[in-house]
Amino acid sequence: MLRKSPSLSSSRFEAVDAVRGLAMVWMTAFHFCFDLNHFGYWRQDFYRDPFWTWQRTLILSLFLFSAGVGQAVAVAQGQSWPRFWRRWVQVAGCALLVTLGSWLMYPQSFIYFGVLHGIALMLIIARLTAHWGAWLWLLGAVAIAIKFIAVYALDSGAYVQFVDALNGPMLNWLGLITRKPITEDYVPLLPWLGVMWWGVAAGSWLSGPGAGYLSLKLPVAFKPLARIGRWSLSYYVLHQPVMIGALMAIGWHVK
DSSP states (O other): OOOOOOOOHHHHHHHHHHHHHHHHHHHHHHHHHHHHHHTTTOOOOTTTHHHHHHHHHHHHHHHHHHHHHHHHHHHTOOOOOOHHHHHHHHHHHHHHHHHHHHHHHOTOOOOSSHHHHHHHHHHHHHHHHHTTHHHHHHHHHHHHHHHHHHHHHHTTTTTTTHHHHHHHTGGGGOOOOOOOOOSBBBBOOOHHHHHHHHHHHHHHHHHTTHHHHTTTTGGGGGHHHHHHTTHHHHHHHHHHHHHHHHHHHHHHHHH
């Protein structure tokens, strides 16, 4: 039985929403550039150029970290399992929509385990481990390290019998791969669970000794980010169709 933390109310915290909103705005700019490349307006290598690959890593890290913080705060506020599952169904349902939409646009490289698919799995783990507190800093580091240690071992040829199975579609969602699958978005359990665990650990601290930071007044300039972060799931699902539709309309108009 979860109990509310005496240091928290059941209200939302603008600071958490603003961080999530920042990740969404940064992601939108990244996806807009990606779409420009897709439609031939601007040529960039989003799959190999470090300028773009590192941006993707940082955006995703910020998004997953803030999701972990949000989950820890929700648990501290006494969020019930039924309410958790209602939100989880929304995330999982949107993940299926992303799969369908990407299959229509990229049939050879559609998204079958992207950011929403990964978050749906990680949220369950985060919920079950949210009470582990500071131990999650260590577990997060281990989750990230395991990814690179395992890949090094698999690349060495010591476990060649497992390589094909781990690279295959049935198990590559674990992240223990030696080659990236052909898909437009790929967010496996490892190492990204480590980032969410760090977010949960930070959120646990903010829900206890650091609770005062959650109540700090957000500067007016950052309030739009908080509003975006408050509706992050809807924003995530809609932003790409809107931008792609706009670029397609521009293309038809030019023709």
